[in-house]
Amino acid sequence: MDCLFCKIIAGEIPSTKVYEDEHTLAFRDINPQAPVHVLVLPKKHMANLLEADGETAGALLRTVQQVAKQEGLAQDGFRVVSNCGKNGCQSVEHLHIHVLGGKQLTGEMG
Numbered sequence: 001m002d003c004l005f006c007k008i009i010a011g012e013i014p015s016t017k018v019y020e021d022e023h024t025l026a027f028r029d030i031n032p033q034a035p036v037h038v039l040v041l042p043k044k045h046m047a048n049l050l051e052a053d054g055e056t057a058g059a060l061l062r063t064v065q066q067v068a069k070q071e072g073l074a075q076d077g078f079r080v081v082s083n084c085g086k087n088g089c090q091s092v093e094h095l096h097i098h099v100l101g102g103k104q105l106t107g108e109m110g
Contacts (some may be wrong), residue, residue: 018070
């Protein structure tokens, strides 16, 4: 499989890891859109949210919570985004959630 995120999970491509557990990996985005921009993804490959089961979705959300607390975002708030498919502007076809914060974000979503 030629998946960028699978290669990061396997350690073939370096990343700045923020959190890792049995089911998920979180690392800093290399092109941050906010002072804190972390990607949270399942270690098991799946294209997008449409392929996620309840266990995977729960694991991802627990990791989002952990990252938000760890990065100091819990008090002032943060944004969580998961692009899905071509029209959703998904750039890597491996389910991932963006956690963005650290400043007042604009109301714009695109």
